[in-house]
Amino acid sequence: MTSAADRDELWPLIDSWAAREAYPSRFDTQGTIDATTYLATPTAIDFIESEFGWASARTAMAEIADAGAELIAEALRPYGDEDPLTPLPSPVPSMRLVRLPLGLGATREEADALRMDLLDEVGVETAFTSFRGVGYFRLSAHLYNEAADYETFVERCVPQILSRAGIRPADSLIVP
Numbered sequence: 001m002t003s004a005a006d007r008d009e010l011w012p013l014i015d016s017w018a019a020r021e022a023y024p025s026r027f028d029t030q031g032t033i034d035a036t037t038y039l040a041t042p043t044a045i046d047f048i049e050s051e052f053g054w055a056s057a058r059t060a061m062a063e064i065a066d067a068g069a070e071l072i073a074e075a076l077r078p079y080g081d082e083d084p085l086t087p088l089p090s091p092v093p094s095m096r097l098v099r100l101p102l103g104l105g106a107t108r109e110e111a112d113a114l115r116m117d118l119l120d121e122v123g124v125e126t127a128f129t130s131f132r133g134v135g136y137f138r139l140s141a142h143l144y145n146e147a148a149d150y151e152t153f154v155e156r157c158v159p160q161i162l163s164r165a166g167i168r169p170a171d172s173l174i175v176p
Helices: 036-051 054-079 108-122 147-156 158-164
Strands: 095-099 128-131 134-140
Touching: 036 054, 054 095, 054 134, 054 147, 054 158, 108 128, 108 134, 108 158, 147 158
Parallel strands: none
Antiparallel strands: 095 134, 128 134
16 A cells, blocks of 8 residues: 555544654554543443442343334334344344344445435434345444434334335334
């Protein structure tokens, strides 16, 4: 890469102390590295332990993830042949997979494109993945999540997902 003709046109997104250095030295000292997560993580871990206990936190996160996944799956069930709830091969207390309609997000590239489309269309940050030609919504829950988060996903994102799968949902997709 150092021999590329346009290497002198490559610049860090934010200038730092080495901004006037030649390529690639100007990338060695970045002003964009945010140490907040490294400094805050031990305090966050201690906070969860002291306020809830990690065993209780994991149980609560599993319950939140189960309820969120069920709510989303319920919205998708009328439009697919297979149950959208998918057991995880290696269960994680705070994560669930919800199967997307067939043909949607079937490759990594399609899953990434769907994520970006939903962000652009409805302003919701999501996570999609694919495995063996099947697309999934990857739900991750934490103590700060609540039912309204998943209700909002169903309201704003499920119609977009169905539309992208070529499915016209009923005129009134109402969350119970």
